Every structure is written in structure tokens, then in C-alpha cells.
Amino acid sequence: MTFARPDPISDLDTLPRMPAWVTSTRAETLEDVAFLSGAALNHLHVVLGRAEVPQALLRDRLALRAAEACVAFSGRPERVGALRDAVLLLRPGDLPGPAGETYLAWRRAVERPVSIKALGRALPTIEPGQIAAWLDAGQGVPVCRAAMVLEAVLREAPRADVAGLILADAALAQALGWEHLVPLLAAGLKRADLRKRGDDLRLACHRALFSSAGEAVRLSTDLARRAAHLKAVAPKLRAKRAGDAVAMFLSRDAVAPSALPLADRAARRLCDRLVDLGAVRELTGRDTFRLYGV
Secondary structure: OOOOOOOOOHHHHHOOOOOHHHHOOOOOOHHHHHHHHHHHHHHHHHHHOOOOOOHHHHHHHHHHHHHHHHHHHOOOOOOHHHHHHHHHOOOOOOOOHHHHHHHHHHHHHHHOOOOHHHHHHHOOOOOHHHHHHHHHOOOOOHHHHHHHHHHHHHHHOOOOHHHHHHHHHHHHHHHHOOOOOOOOHHHHOOHHHHHOOHHHHHHHHHHHHHHHHHHHHHHHHHHHHHHHHHHHHHHHOOOOOHHHHHHHHOOOOOEOHHHOOOOHHHHHHHHHHHHHOOOOEEOOOOOOOOOEEO
């Protein structure tokens, strides 16, 4: 008798999906929206605990989305492609510009476990004592705590959208017992929401987290499937240090061939090989200065 070998990619269908009663229910009152955002966050918490989900890659991609939202809040035109270029194609001595700085702040915020030191690295212009004071402003249940931190930052520094949103997500992570910050609020809020206060801001945060948590669950499932495929084809790669290159793809939203631990020509060949195998995608559509990601 023969037995079918397990297919790790098909097994990803076992990742829990957001219940239909959560996604199909409409709510207007603060209490109802709070209930739904709590249900969505609880489901995301379960998904984030699954080993199949590439956690670092998920956080890095969510960081890009958060940076894009923050750049849009400031009225700047840069979107995903320009943000990737601003950071990943930097040469020694170059400055990333305002949009690039925003993206760098979010990337640094998700790289290390949440702590004052890690947040200070992401927000180097803010004193650690001030970061701690703002985080202490958050009290109560997780979403209310995040909203209070955001309100405290924007009350004292009305233009510090990026800092406020990073610290609000950090407060949320701490309240939920997550080791790392998971960018959720920025992508779900509107520019006008940042001018709200009190219950109006809490309602906006609940709605934002309800939307963003659902999107993060969908992204987790997609990235888990793509990561499983990349791991499955990795043994076919012959280049030296190909394993290290695969690890980079599994932890970063996008990678330039020059950043891989291979010689330039070997790195480009490896990227082309991975594209041919359907394991990574070329993200720019350009013939030169290409970027690749899962």
C-alpha cells in the first residue's frame, strides 16, 4: 500500500479563516464596532500564532502599507514602488528623503521586539523618556489603550503622525501580549480621523482595526502559501549560500540582488531562477535596478 506524501502548501488550507459573522456584520455604535474589532483581533491573534506564517515577512509588508498610508496623510505622492526604491536602492551616503524616512521608521519599528530601545531606534528624534510617557498614557482594553496613546502624541505634537501611529500600534501589541509590533492602525485610518479625539477617535480606531485585522489575516494566508512554495523549491537551487538568500526573501518585503550574500552575477541568476520557479516575483517591471519579493 502506498500513501500520498503530505503537501505543505495544501495543508495551508487549515489556517483558520475569519468567521463570516464577523466580516458580514455591520455596526454603527461604539459598542458594536468594539465587539467586532475585538473579534477580528482575536482571530488575527490565532493566525499569528501559526508556525506556517512567515512573521517577519508579514510585519515588513504591513510596515510598507503603513508607511504608504502615512505618506499619503502628509500629502506626498510616493506610493509602494517609490517607497521601496527610496530605501532599498540607497547608496552609501545618500539620504532617503521624507517618504523614505517614514518607511525606514516603520521597518525599524517591526524588526525587534517591542521595547523603549527598539522604538527609540525607529524614532530617533524623540527622547526615550517621552516615548515611555506617551506609552503610559494608554489605559484600559487594548484598542482604547492604543487610541489614548495616539491621542496623547497628537495632542502634544500635532504633526507627529508617524510617531503617534507607531506608538499606538506598539501599545496595542503590548496589551495583546504580542512580542513584536504589527502595523495595523495606519492602513485603516483616514486622514480626517487623526483630528478626532475622545470617543470619536476610539470609534475610528475600532473601525480601522476591524478592517486591517481582516486584511492582515488574508495577507498571512497568502504569504504562508508563497513561503511554503519558496521552501519547497529551495533544494533545487545550486548557488552557494542560496539558503541564506532564501532566508532573506522569507523575512523582507523586497530584496535587491545586490543585497544578497552572493556575487552580483550569481545573485541576478538566482533571482531569475526563483522567478522561473514561481517562488518570487519581480516587483518593479524594470530592466535594471530590479527588486524581488515573495
